[in-house]
Amino acid sequence: MNVLIIEDEQPTAALLKEIVETEPDFLVVKTLDSIVDAVSYLARHQQNMDVIFMDIQLTDGYSFEIFKNVDIYIPVIFCTAYDDFTLKAIQNNGIDYILKPFEDEAIVQALHKYQKMVDSIRRKNVLQFQLPVTEKTQYQKSFLVQQKEKSIVVPTDQIALFSLEMETVYLYTFKGERFPVYKNMDYIESAI
Structure with a gap:
C-alpha cells in the first residue's frame, strides 16, 4: 500500500x-x-x-x-x-x-x-457478493464518476461499498477513494 x-x-x-x-x-x-x-x-x-x-x-x-x-x-x-x-x-x-x-x-x-x-x-x-444468485442477470460492470473536472470509470470489482451520506450516494474503492455517484440507492442496488 x-x-x-x-x-x-x-x-x-x-x-x-x-x-x-x-x-x-x-x-x-x-x-x-x-x-x-x-x-x-x-x-x-x-x-x-x-x-x-x-x-x-x-x-x-x-x-x-x-x-x-x-x-x-x-x-x-x-x-x-x-x-x-x-x-x-x-x-x-x-x-x-x-x-x-x-x-x-x-x-x-x-x-x-x-x-x-x-x-x-x-x-x-465479498460476503455481499456471495449471496446466492437464482437467475442470470446482467449487472453493471462499471460506474462513471466525477473527480474534479473529469469523469472516470470505476470498474465494479474495484468498488468496496456505496454509502448514503446527507442525501448523496458515495462510492468507496478498495484503495480508499471516495466519489459522489449521481444515482439513487435503488438504482445502484439493481445495477450491482
Whole structure:
C-alpha cells in the first residue's frame, strides 16, 4: 500500500519512512514538508495513495489548511507533538493520532489498524457478493464518476461499498477513494 508522509522535520520523516517500510505491505512513495507542496502533490497524485502520515504543525502553517485546498478522501494518521487537535484530526479523515516522540510500535499499530479497516471492507464486500444468485442477470460492470473536472470509470470489482451520506450516494474503492455517484440507492442496488 502506498504511503505519503507530510512532515517538516527531516529526522522524523526519515524515521517514519524507515518504520513504515518494515511492514511488508507498505511503501512510502513520497515525503513532503510543506502545505504548499502537499496541496500541489495531492491535487495530482492522491488517487495513487492509500494512507497519509501527517504532522499538524508544518513550517508554513497548520496542516489542516491542506484540507481547505484539496478534497482529501484517503485516511490520515496524524503524528504530532500537540495533543489539543484530536477532534479536528478526526474531522479531517483521521484514523489515528500519535504523539511525538513516538515509539516504533505506535506507528506499526496505526498501520495494522488501517490494514484491518481495509480488510473489513473487503470481507463485507465479498460476503455481499456471495449471496446466492437464482437467475442470470446482467449487472453493471462499471460506474462513471466525477473527480474534479473529469469523469472516470470505476470498474465494479474495484468498488468496496456505496454509502448514503446527507442525501448523496458515495462510492468507496478498495484503495480508499471516495466519489459522489449521481444515482439513487435503488438504482445502484439493481445495477450491482
